Amino acid sequence: MPLPTSPSIKHDRFRAAVLEIDRVSKRFGATQALADVSLRVDAGEVVALMGANGAGKSTLVKIIAGVQAPDSGGVRLDGRPSPSSSPRAALSRGIVTVHQATELLGVPEMTVAENLLLGWLCRGALPLVPGRRRLLAAARDVAALIGLDLPLHALFADLSPAQRQLLAVARALADDARVIILDEPTASVSAREAEQLFEVIARLKARGVGVLYISHRLGDLRRIADRAVVLRNGRVVGDYASPLDLDAAVRAMIGHAPAAPALSERHADARRVLEIRQLTLRAGAQPISLDLCAGEVVAITGPLGAGKSRLLRTLFGAEPLRGGSFALDGRAWQPRSVAAAIASGVFMAGEDRWRSSFLPADTLGARIADVIALPHLRRLFPRGSYSRSGIDAIAAAEIERLGIRCQGPDATPDQLSGGNQQKVVLARWQSQPCRVLLLDEPFQGVDVGARADLIAAIRSRRDTATLVAVSDREEALEVADRLFVMREHRLTELRVRREGESVLAALHALESSEDFV
């Protein structure tokens, strides 16, 4: 789908740079996080900031937002130098960051209306005793800035991640934002919601707001970015103007051409590992039947809330079976608990690794070795006596096998980049013999390079059947032998990528096909 070019871009008034980053450098200890980075965002322009994990994107964003001060160089907003190292000052000058972590975007127990006005409230732009009717009217005006009906009386906690981001964008506009930094805004958002976000971004452009857009999703960038700036090892290694050559940008980003994941040959007579028969995920939903074979990777895509996670959790014994039956290796099987599923070799890595897999950094059990061993302690130590060197050896082998960049089994996940964190999660479930591996959003916050490593590791298992729930179609096409879309708890099979076909071409074919609405 081509992007409707905003007429305002051609207007001279909007030609001015809103954000100029001038030769910014920043060093942390021995690491040169940023070296001589210069970047310019014009009014009404969407600039994609690309880079692998650890390339310096976060540091640059923090410097722009005033959270950190640069060692040298400066940030100019509308041609005037922006005071560094004060988030409040940056905010009052019109730089707003919409964080990927949506829990940073609002107060869960306050209403949407109050959250829309949070900036005004916090900076005293409203009367001391505002009155409820007046607050509501003001909130409605703010929501109207992005043309969306947000449920004003609902609690922020009840909003979807996409709604929270849209709320934050509306708030930014109400605060007269000049530059909005969007950090991975579509990471946990359905396709329809992403579409709404893109429409809102078009509005931002029309209003002359500069947008710095950070995303690992090439499809998004192709759709909305006017220009792409690529960071590698703290330096700008590429600046691509429209029409974007994303293949070149990705090469610049990871330093070499990405290996298109090869589709392996699958034998039609492969053993069936898991059979799902007439499974109902919700009362009244159409039953699902699906077979998974050894060595096969099946991906399920679809919007948030369609039931992808529920399917995986039901197989893992984390949700009650509402109807239907399973067979594992030809024998009837039903997991009564997570422990029972693990005992029969059915493993699941849940979405959001910090909530589902890791322990807080300072706690006992936060070490990589402990993270990997935790679900397998009963199998590893049936008599109850525990050997630290034993689990450290397992972790060391996994670190070696998956190429996890870390200090060793004693390191904690918070010290690692997103891609390496996700490798630890995969290591946990691949370290022991596995029949069925269930992966829920395994590529969240993972850059292209690490994603290729993860896919290679996932696809390397000849005796495991793998089921991946992933909302991003591109990621789904890359990882899967067979691809399904789930909508309202119902499965539909989609075309798969053909041998030798590039992922982007397959994506295009998929998006123009009738199945995918």
Add this chain to the structure above:
Amino acid sequence: MNTSLTLSPIPRWRATAQALRRYALFFLLALMLMVFGVAEPAFLRLNNLLSILQSTAVDALLGLAVTIALIGGGFDLSIGAVAALSLMISSYAMVVLGLGAAASVALALLAGALVGAFNGLLVFRLRIPDMLATLGTLFLLGGLQLLPSAGRSITPGLILPDGSSANGSFAPAFLAIGRSEWQGVPLPVLIVGLLAWLAWFVTERTRWGRVLCATGGNEAAARLAGAPTVRYRLIAYIASGLLAALGGVIIAARVGRGDVSGGNGLLLDSVAAALIGFAVLEARRPNVVGTVVGAVFVGVLLNGLTMLNVSFYSQDLIKGLVLVVALGLTFGPGRAHRL
């Protein structure tokens, strides 16, 4: 473009259940008044109801102190100790130092504000987690209040550690704070009622209240929206200390002596009031109205049980039951679905 983003509708039975849950504490309160009134007609007499409020006033006041700290996102465990300290300071100021009523009250309130600021220092400068910091303050104050009188209660004629005896006495104006009435309503009830209204207005109806609530609800989000969150939380701790100190003054004025054990039980009762308040109107968060209702609820319950000759030692058990039921209503299954 006018795309609608709405939440899915709620089934009717669920709406009814929600309404029941919303007003559950009020239903229980009405039920209690009815049962106690039938069992013991004297219970519903105006005099008795006023005496319930009188005995509830200090718990409600300290409950407000807990609530304000909680709204700002910090637990303040030191309020009971602050009340006890202020009780001893005001008594000491009058009995030993011979100060007047106004000066003694001012001294006690100043001490409360200072302790609040000290808590803030521990939490924000030394970055001690709030529970631990205020627990430390609790012990510090518990020891500190015993020093001037060498562990004895302060009454006129008290023998001081140096052998001399104190020759001051409680000023009548001071005692009036705890003992006088206006139109039959005890002064402490009026004071606490006024302060509760003020606290409600500030926390629910002003910009400051919204920002304090945002700070307590999600400090990172509030800071990123430009709120000076540390200042707000510090002020919340100071306000909490001030309210607790006033509670101590009211106790001293009512009892007319600086009782070393006067602060016992205050912390737990006021925390209970604030927590029961979570269930009022399904707020699920610290709120002023809920805290006052919670304090009255416990007061009515205890007074009624006393009138029915339920032994005082089983009253703690019943208080605990009520707290657990209220928390069950607040956090239990079946509440409105959260993402």
